Each structure stands twice: as C-alpha cells, then as structure tokens.
Amino acid sequence: MALLQGANPLTRGPHVEADFSPSAPAPRLGFVSFGASRLEPGSGSLGLSVGPGERSSFPAPIRAVNETRAAHINGRADGAQGENLDQISPVGNSANIKWHQCSVGKLDRQELLQQKGCVIWITGLSGSGKSTVACALSRALHSRGKLTFVLDGDNVRHGLNRDLSFKAEDRAENIRRIGEVAKLFSDAGVICIASLISPYRKDRAACRALLPEGDFIEVFMDVPLQVCEARDPKGLYKLARSGKIKGFTGIDDPYEPPLDCEIVLKQTERDCASPCDMAEQVISYLEEKGYLMA
Numbered sequence: 061m062a063l064l065q066g067a068n069p070l071t072r073g074p075h076v077e078a079d080f081s082p083s084a085p086a087p088r089l090g091f092v093s094f095g096a097s098r099l100e101p102g103s104g105s106l107g108l109s110v111g112p113g114e115r116s117s118f119p120a121p122i123r124a125v126n127e128t129r130a131a132h133i134n135g136r137a138d139g140a141q142g143e144n145l146d147q148i149s150p151v152g153n154s155a156n157i158k159w160h161q162c163s164v165g166k167l168d169r170q171e172l173l174q175q176k177g178c179v180i181w182i183t184g185l186s187g188s189g190k191s192t193v194a195c196a197l198s199r200a201l202h203s204r205g206k207l208t209f210v211l212d213g214d215n216v217r218h219g220l221n222r223d224l225s226f227k228a229e230d231r232a233e234n235i236r237r238i239g240e241v242a243k244l245f246s247d248a249g250v251i252c253i254a255s256l257i258s259p260y261r262k263d264r265a266a267c268r269a270l271l272p273e274g275d276f277i278e279v280f281m282d283v284p285l286q287v288c289e290a291r292d293p294k295g296l297y298k299l300a301r302s303g304k305i306k307g308f309t310g311i312d313d314p315y316e317p318p319l320d321c322e323i324v325l326k327q328t329e330r331d332c333a334s335p336c337d338m339a340e341q342v343i344s345y346l347e348e349k350g351y352l353m354a
C-alpha cells in the first residue's frame with residue numbers, strides 16, 4: 061500500500077509564465093512552480109497564517125515569542141505583538157529568562173556577506189533527489205560567492221538527532237530541531253538548505269512559522285513513488301516492501317505533499333531535469349526575491 065496523502069494543486073493546470081509577485085496564484089515554469097507566500101498580515105489570532113491545511117504545532121504563546129524574536133533579529137526590536145523582551149519571563153519550560161540582544165544584528169551580517177539569510181526547505185520522499193539537489197544548489201551558490209550550509213536529515217541524525225527514531229513524534233522532533241538550527245543559520249545571514257523528508261505538513265508549517273515572512277522557501281521534490289522506489293539507492297524500499305523496515309515513508313508511513321509551497325521540482329519516469337538545472341531554478345527564485353544581495 062502506498063501512502064501519499066493529499067493532492068498537490070501546483071502540479072495541475074496549464075503551464076504559464078513565471079510570476080514571483082506575492083499575490084500571484086502558484087504559476088508554473090516548465091518543471092518548476094513558484095507559489096505565493098502564505099504568511100498574511102492580519103490572519104489568525106497572532107497575525108500568522110500557515111496556509112490551508114497546515115497548522116502550526118506550537119501553542120500560541122510560544123509562537124508569539126518566536127515572532128517577536130524574529131522581529132528582533134531583523135532589527136525591529138520593538139516588542140512586536142505586544143511582547144516585552146526586556147522583561148524576565150517564562151519561555152517553554154524555562155522560567156525567568158530574558159532575551160539578550162547583541163549590537164551586531166542580522167542586517168549587519170547580511171551586509172558583510174552581501175546576501176540575505178533564508179531557509180530553503182527541501183521536502184520529498186526518500187530517493188526523490190533532495191540531497192542531490194541540495195548539494196548542487198550549495199555548489200552553484202558557492203561558485204557565485206554566496207555562503208550556504210546544508211542540513212541533511214541523514215547527516216543530522218548522525219549527531220544532534222542521533223537519539224531520534226522514525227516514529228511520528230521523533231520525526232516531529234527531528235524536524236523541529238532542524239527548523240530551529242536552520243533559523244539560526246538564517247539569522248547568521250547564511251542561505252541554509254535543509255534537506256529532509258519532513259513528511260507531515262504541520263511540522264513543516266511550524267518551521268515556516270519560526271521565520272520572518274518570505275524567508276522560508278519550501279521546495280517540493282514532486283517525484284512519483286514508483287520512480288523513487290526504482291532508484292532505491294540504499295536498498296531501503298526493498299527492505300520496507302519485504303517488511304524488514306517498519307514505518308517507511310510512502311510505504312507504510314504517510315507523506316503529505318505540500319499544498320501551497322514556493323517551488324515544485326517535478327520529475328517523472330520520462331522527464332527528469334538534471335540536478336544542476338533544478339538548482340538553477342531555485343537560484344532564479346532567490347534572485348527574483350532579492351536573496352542574493354544584501
């Protein structure tokens with residue numbers, strides 16, 4: 061039984077010219093689609109919307125703090141959303157803590173690096189080409205003098221997340237931690253490329269909600285399960301089909317495709333762009349949105 065939940069509306073309809081404006085309906089350019097941002101001022105109780113079908117898993121007070129932290133890091137230390145970070149307060153399970161602000165901020169670092177920090181979040185099935193496109197993108201940006209860092213799910217599970225399994229709550233924690241680390245890289249002014257299956261919409265939405273509007277760029281590797289399974293570079297699908305791995309994404313654990321992401325990189329059995337071409341498609345988006353300049 062294949063578990064691919066939900067439909068991806070970006071893969072339907074005729075091809076149109078690319079339009080990067082925030083109000084544009086998700087247009088398509090060849091095999092890449094650029095969708096509109098989903099953070100809309102005034103929507104939701106905290107002015108935060110995470111898109112249709114995607115709800116932040118953070119309780120509201122923590123989201124408020126995170127929004128305010130995002131405002132700080134962007135040089136708007138104005139206590140946005142009514143929060144006063146100059147006071148000692150409880151955050152999560154930590155009582156009596158206070159945000160410490162540094163005189164060197166994100167804008168200073170971006171000026172130094174001549175780029176804007178952001179998170180490119182690559183999601184898709186095992187074998188869909190996430191790691192390959194992440195590295196191709198990192199290489200292409202590096203050759204243009206842009207500082208990137210790749211957070212690959214497999215690699216992070218070798219260290220920071222080595223205590224986590226593949227059960228749903230551990231995947232959620234894996235994604236939450238990588239989202240927080242990616243946010244730190246973004247605050248550092250780095251173009252952070254996170255490449256992990258991240259199968260559940262609500263976990264991806266929670267990572268999106270950590271960042272200022274526009275800075276979370278979700279890239280969906282839209283590759284049919286049959287193509288991923290035919291590739292099976294690690295032999296894991298074979299093990300999953302034979303029951304030797306339980307809870308494998310797409311086989312007996314769900315994958316929820318994005319409903320409204322920024323970029324779709326589509327591959328089929330017959331049409332498969334090269335990793336370099338896909339990287340260039342992401343770079344076009346970054347250029348258009350101004351992330352490759354301070």
Ligand SMILES: Nc1ncnc2c1ncn2[C@@H]1O[C@H](COP(=O)(O)OS(=O)(=O)O)[C@@H](OP(=O)(O)O)[C@H]1O
Pocket residue numbers: 185186187190191212213214217226230231232234235255256257258259294296305306307308309
């Ligand atoms: N049960 C199960 N389901 C899916 N994948 C599995 C599983 N067990 C091991 N692997 C291997 O672990 C890699 C996925 O790790 P991630 O951290 O990206 O997964 S997740 O985001 O927490 O779902 C994934 O790597 P990629 O193939 O690069 O995606 C697999 O090689």
Ligand SMILES: Nc1ncnc2c1ncn2[C@@H]1O[C@H](COP(=O)(O)OP(=O)(O)O)[C@@H](O)[C@H]1O
Pocket residue numbers: 184185186187188189190191192193291293332333334335
């Ligand atoms: N654009 C592509 N065209 C053809 N094969 C690809 C492409 N991207 C990746 N692959 C191949 O697919 C397999 C899985 O790629 P990988 O990047 O490891 O996927 P993931 O990180 O999603 O598991 C590898 O054997 C890789 O060489």
